[in-house]
Amino acid sequence: xxxxxxxxxxxxxxxxxxxxxxxxxxxxxxxxxxxxxxxxxxxxxxxxxxxxxxxxxxxxxxxxxxxxxxxxxxxxxxxxxxxxxxxxxxxxxxxxxxxxxxxxxxxxxxxxxxxxxxxxxxxxxxxxxxxxxxxxxxxxxxxxxxxxxxxxxxxxxxxxxxxxxxxxxxxxxxxxxxxxxxxxxxxxxxxxxxxxxxxxxxxxxxxxxxxxxxxxxxxxxxxxxxxxxxxxxxxxxxxxxxxxxxxxxxxxxxxxxxxxxxxxxxxxxxxxxxxxxxxxxxxxxxxxxxxxxxxxxxxxxxxxxxxxxxxxxxxxxxxxxxxxxxxxxxxxxxxxxxxxxxxxxxxxxxxxxxxxxxxxxxxxxxxxxxxxxxxxxxxxxxxx
Amino acid sequence: xxxxxxxxxxxxxxxxxxxxxxxxxxxxxxxxxxxxxxxxxxxxxxxxxxxxxxxxxxxxxxxxxxxxxxxxxxxxxxxxxxxxxxxxxxxxxxxxxxxxxxxxxxxxxxxxxxxxxxxxxxxxxxxxxxxxxxxxxxxxxxxxxxxxxxxxxxxxxxxxxxxxxxxxxxxxxxxxxxxxxxxxxxxxxxxxxxxxxxxxxxxxxxxxxxxxxxxxxxxxxxxxxxxxxxxxxxxxxxxxxxxxxxxxxxx
Ligand SMILES: Cc1cc2nc3c(=O)[nH]c(=O)nc-3n(C[C@H](O)[C@H](O)[C@H](O)COP(=O)(O)OP(=O)(O)OC[C@H]3O[C@@H](n4cnc5c(N)ncnc54)[C@H](O)[C@@H]3O)c2cc1C
Numbered sequence: 001x002x003x004x005x006x007x008x009x010x011x012x013x014x015x016x017x018x019x020x021x022x023x024x025x026x027x028x029x030x031x032x033x034x035x036x037x038x039x040x041x042x043x044x045x046x047x048x049x050x051x052x053x054x055x056x057x058x059x060x061x062x063x064x065x066x067x068x069x070x071x072x073x074x075x076x077x078x079x080x081x082x083x084x085x086x087x088x089x090x091x092x093x094x095x096x097x098x099x100x101x102x103x104x105x106x107x108x109x110x111x112x113x114x115x116x117x118x119x120x121x122x123x124x125x126x127x128x129x130x131x132x133x134x135x136x137x138x139x140x141x142x143x144x145x146x147x148x149x150x151x152x153x154x155x156x157x158x159x160x161x162x163x164x165x166x167x168x169x170x171x172x173x174x175x176x177x178x179x180x181x182x183x184x185x186x187x188x189x190x191x192x193x194x195x196x197x198x199x200x201x202x203x204x205x206x207x208x209x210x211x212x213x214x215x216x217x218x219x220x221x222x223x224x225x226x227x228x229x230x231x232x233x234x235x236x237x238x239x240x241x242x243x244x245x246x247x248x249x250x251x252x253x254x255x256x257x258x259x260x261x262x263x264x265x266x267x268x269x270x271x272x273x274x275x276x277x278x279x280x281x282x283x284x285x286x287x288x289x290x291x292x293x294x295x296x297x298x299x300x301x302x303x304x305x306x307x308x309x310x311x312x313x314x315x316x317x318x319x320x321x322x323x324x325x326x327x328x329x330x331x332x333x334x335x336x337x338x339x340x341x342x343x344x345x346x347x348x349x350x351x352x353x354x355x356x357x358x359x360x361x362x363x364x365x366x367x368x369x370x371x372x373x374x375x376x377x378x379x380x381x382x383x384x
Numbered sequence: 385x386x387x388x389x390x391x392x393x394x395x396x397x398x399x400x401x402x403x404x405x406x407x408x409x410x411x412x413x414x415x416x417x418x419x420x421x422x423x424x425x426x427x428x429x430x431x432x433x434x435x436x437x438x439x440x441x442x443x444x445x446x447x448x449x450x451x452x453x454x455x456x457x458x459x460x461x462x463x464x465x466x467x468x469x470x471x472x473x474x475x476x477x478x479x480x481x482x483x484x485x486x487x488x489x490x491x492x493x494x495x496x497x498x499x500x501x502x503x504x505x506x507x508x509x510x511x512x513x514x515x516x517x518x519x520x521x522x523x524x525x526x527x528x529x530x531x532x533x534x535x536x537x538x539x540x541x542x543x544x545x546x547x548x549x550x551x552x553x554x555x556x557x558x559x560x561x562x563x564x565x566x567x568x569x570x571x572x573x574x575x576x577x578x579x580x581x582x583x584x585x586x587x588x589x590x591x592x593x594x595x596x597x598x599x600x601x602x603x604x605x606x607x608x609x610x611x612x613x614x615x616x617x618x619x620x621x622x623x624x625x626x627x628x629x630x631x632x633x634x635x
Contacts, residue, residue: 008453
């Protein structure tokens with residue numbers, strides 16, 4: 001059992017850390033205040049290969065695996081959840097396309113995505129459901145060589161940026177889930193204004209409207225009825241990404257907690273040195289962070305082989321990692337808030353933003369109950 | 385014409401912790417010194433403008449074989465290194481002797497760039513010593529390098545003045561940290577780094593044995609910081625204390 005990173009892994013981590021410290025950190029307040037991520041930041045990330053770490057080189061990716069991806073996104077997550085969210089949804093979309101699309105579809109969508117000229121989306125959630133494929137109501141109806149798409153998708157990340165998105169519909173004739181690759185400039189496609197959220201407003205979330213949107217049948221990914229596999233794999237990739245930046249968020253909570261514990265004085269002694277109560281909180285933050293990191297790094301390493309060869313195990317590992325790491329982030333940032341007490345509620349302190357962001361994490365990419373159902377079903381399958 | 389950069393493997397100072405004034409080395413990863421990265425960036429920029437290859441030379445413990453990938457990812461084209469666990473703690477004389485021998489292996493070497501001081505002990509001697517051993521002209525405190533035909537035009541930033549000098553190539557140029565901002569290597573450069581050509585030798589394979597160690601480090605302690613921990617209740621009080629400490633007002 002070797003827990004050391006390879007030189008390449010630590011260099012990828014370092015590349016992302018330097019990008020995050022030099023280019024992202026100074027823009028965090030601007031991103032949150034303006035509700036926008038500057039397009040140049042995507043370009044800079046793309047030039048460093050950070051927008052397509054696990055994608056194959058032949059399409060312009062870096063081919064550095066999901067382990068490399070997770071290590072890098074963790075570093076960006078220490079500073080900006082909004083940018084991380086956008087990168088996570090982008091890599092989710094690209095990974096799903098790379099796994100299931102045909103070569104023509106890949107040639108069309110992957111290279112501009114890897115170059116950061118396109119920012120990719122993946123849309124499943126609807127007003128009625130974000131977890132239950134059976135309840136989807138958006139439809140794709142065949143008309144000759146085309147499909148006519150109708151319906152509303154809710155809470156979609158990156159929907160306003162140029163590029164492609166993978167969207168899951170019910171194929172009208174069969175009633176089966178089917179995925180289409182759609183240009184975000186397609187006629188009949190429109191979006192809402194960005195929705196106001198509790199935090200991460202830099203990472204825009206929009207509703208999508210398909211109103212007799214006509215796409216060539218050639219844009220169907222795989223076959224009619226394969227949409228569930230695209231969803232299962234897609235959100236697996238998404239969960240790795242979210243977990244990665246949740247880990248970064250948890251690390252930021254740990255760091256902010258330690259800074260306060262060692263600087264806030266009580267009668268001349270730092271509270272972290274003086275009070276056992278604070279020391280217990282420090283230990284708890286550390287233990288939780290260590291455990292979450294190990295679970296995620298293992299899931300990411302295994303994803304390199306399992307995402308294609310063993311989708312059920314991949315789905316279980318990603319669901320478990322996401323459930324553990326997203327709650328860990330919320331717990332650690334909560335402890336950090338307790339160390340700060342009232343000061344933590346003030347906008348001047350970083351934990352105020354971290355806390356609002358951490359609250360969101362268990363809800364995104366399907367809620368905790370659904371992760372547990374995936375994990376339990378995978379275990380029970382071995383008992384049949 | 386190739387450009388040589390000499391780089392020293394040092395503990396990553398950002399991850400170094402001090403306990404009881406002593407640096408704790410356990411588990412601290414190795415990297416290259418900060419100014420050495422400036423030196424490499426300068427070489428890569430010159431190569432991008434004028435062609436040739438950037439050859440990185442280095443001497444250190446066997447982990448250097450891994451550390452050198454950082455230099456290859458940041459634009460180095462190939463490396464010549466002495467990687468030997470007996471060379472983990474070289475003094476300036478030893479380093480200079482070894483580096484000079486490594487540099488001699490580069491046939492078409494127009495320019496040899498050193499950082500002003502290494503990230504760990506900053507003795508600032510190795511560049512000059514190597515120039516002497518190779519019988520080459522040397523210019524220090526350089527903040528800008530321009531290649532002009534067979535000559536180099538170098539800007540030296542001194543305390544009160546800026547000096548521009550010209551020197552024929554080949555020459556040794558010793559740079560300061562101000563001359564550039566090293567690039568961040570891209571992920572694909574990182575992955576290609578390990579595949580770039582490298583020559584590795586051990587101490588026994590040197591043509592001439594490395595010089596004897598002439599310097600012994602007796603202690604290496606962080607400076608003592610005595611915080612005064614003075615509590616003040618008003619701005620007036622603060623100003624008063626700053627005055628007494630000699631930070632504001634008075635002569
Ligand atoms: C910042 C952000 C970004 C997002 N980006 C995207 C995106 O890019 N693309 C996209 O498609 N979606 C996206 N979403 C949507 C998100 O993935 C869904 O909101 C999420 O999956 C939950 O769906 P829901 O809100 O409809 O909850 P529901 O699925 O309706 O669940 C509501 C509650 O019921 C419980 N529940 C539901 N079903 C079961 C069950 N079978 N057993 C037990 N309990 C159950 C849930 O645990 C939850 O507590 C995003 C959301 C956010 C906040």
